[in-house]
Amino acid sequence: MDSSTNSGYSTPGKPFTRDTNYINDRIVADPEAHRVADHYEYNTIGTLTTGLTQGAEAWPVEAGRYHLVAARACPWANRTIIVRRLLGLEDAISLGTPGPTHDANSWTFDLDPNGVDPVLGTQRLQQNYFTRFPEYPRGITVPAMVDIPTGGVVTNDYPQITLDFSTEWTAFHRDGAPNLLPEEHLDEMFDVIKRIFTEVNNGVYRAGFAGSQEAYDDAFDRLFTALDWLEERLTTRRYLMGEHITEADVRLFTTLVRFDPAYHGHFKCNRHKLIEFPALWAYARDLFQTPGFGDTVDFQQIKDHYYIVHRDINPTGIVPKGPVLTQWLSRHGREDLGGSPFGDGSAPGPVREGEGVDPAHNPLYAGRG
Template sequence: MDEQQTTATEEHPEHSEGGRYTTKGKEYTRDTRYIETRITADGRDGYPVEAGRYRLVAARACPWANRTIIVRRLLGLEDALSLGLPGPTHDARSWTFDLDPDGRDPVLGIHRLQEAYFARVPDYPRGITVPAIVDVPTGAVVTNDFAQITLDLETEWTAYHREGAPDLYPEHLRDEIDRVNRKVFTEVNNGVYRCGFAGSQEAYEKAYDRLFAALDWLEERLTDQRYLVGDTITEADVRLFTTLVRFDAVYHGHFKCNRNKLSEMPALWAYARDLFQTPGFGDTVDFQQIKDHYYIVHTDINPTQIVPKGPDLSGWLSPHGRESLGGRPFGDGTPPGPVRPGEEVDPAHTAAAMRG
């Protein structure tokens, strides 16, 4: 192993060592180098938008992947872009399709997502991450750039949006959405990971303070407005939601983000419940898979791999009262229809069933 590879392994042990996500004495830094190829209407990167050509691989356990599942459903892209669902756990090598018969994705015919990465880049050296969009004819990953994937689904796949699909990235609000997204990513989406994967007390406390300063800012922002930007649901709400929905179930305990629970922040808790109860959000959330993923995979944090029985998650279904703030969830559009057969969350893994 050369010096550059050794340094990369030390900085990102999760790429080569199963269960290890922390580096002693260091703060956590996320590897943000992704396959940046884009699927666009004009096909300028060699991958034009085509119905049925691509498969979205997105584990329900992962917050970054959960975003794509929500956006796909809100926009009604189920017929145009198929969905592969790996199980909630993985090893150092890859996410695996252990929920499918014979542990093989029924469309791609592979056992491990790693196979699709290697089809694009032999011996791909970085993390085998979800979400990933795979070109079905070649079996090769096109992109795993999770931030760009949802934006492209919203702006490049418009020919296949359902009638009544909401505008999740309205042009007149994009600058503000982008500003909010940058802060939410650095301080909240990635902030919980900086707490959980901190390699020193100092790094942890610094990350903790940054996280809760941002949550306090969001609490204030959302006290008098229903959504993060404008009066409808946007990309910004999708990005924040997938962290909030995991907060009390995982981040509060497992990642030591424990100044308070989400359920103890009145505006944020009501906001999160409002989204959860909106079609397209809560019906994509599998709480058992979420808990299994974090508590089983991160063995350096939880070496026993014991998954907590609690907390009681039925509160997600309690009235939120956010209607009084006005707003139009889908703008001039309409809610998505029922979840597609075969894509439903296991009823035993829902908020109604998981009472601790």
């Protein structure tokens, strides 16, 4: 959940603390079954229960009603683009992609003709937040699910959005859609997801936005302790939970794919590059070359976002030219561990027209432009 309203991301003398106050409404298949729970404790990785937080609403699943606004630059938003594609929800949920270099007020639709989202008719995502909450007090974040008829944001609760794509939108899943939430692995998977969020997904931000040496050192050590754990785990299994992709792999991938282009240098996460972890690097390439993962990635937008927007830690706004992208296409050899990405399912079809990435920004698209 990357925010557009902070002029500074690092507070001198203090550790980085992520704002986890989201719009907790949910889009569900049966709104009547979802009620405010008596003792619902919100968490940062989402829930598979039917509980709602106090004050939250349940909206009905309807094909064509909602617009997913998800900047390719943002790792939290990238998750939703991946899961939408893996499950085949393109016909049910339209996609809007703001550009990577938002200003202090809002993500903007500057990549669209005339700078206007063609579905919502707005120039700034802020307009859609203010349509529903005229005095919305927090950051204008992506991803966001917008109600097309009213133009108002329904939810920006990014960890919940992907879970609900899997569990609430099943009527619109494609034939052969993978089961990203296998029941036999759920307990362990959520333990893994929680550690990945705390130490890796958010860990790179805790290092990059640390306001003191002590806070940075702590975040750095915790991050690489977790990466060492993942390296060991992935040495003997193809995917985080075994033989097939799950929600856990989606959540780890969006951090790994940004590690060398952004986090290693920009966030000072520089004990090792991703390419120096044999298992993690091969695992990341395996996912990148799997339809639905790598074809959602725009490396240039990733670099532009971090190096241009975060001026408090990169005052010049200079964007690095590297790293070399073709290395993502090198053989990974993970097939030797067995398993298959989609299990009994199948890969998604070609990327929809208008949803592809600039061939100069992703080696998977080379020769297509």
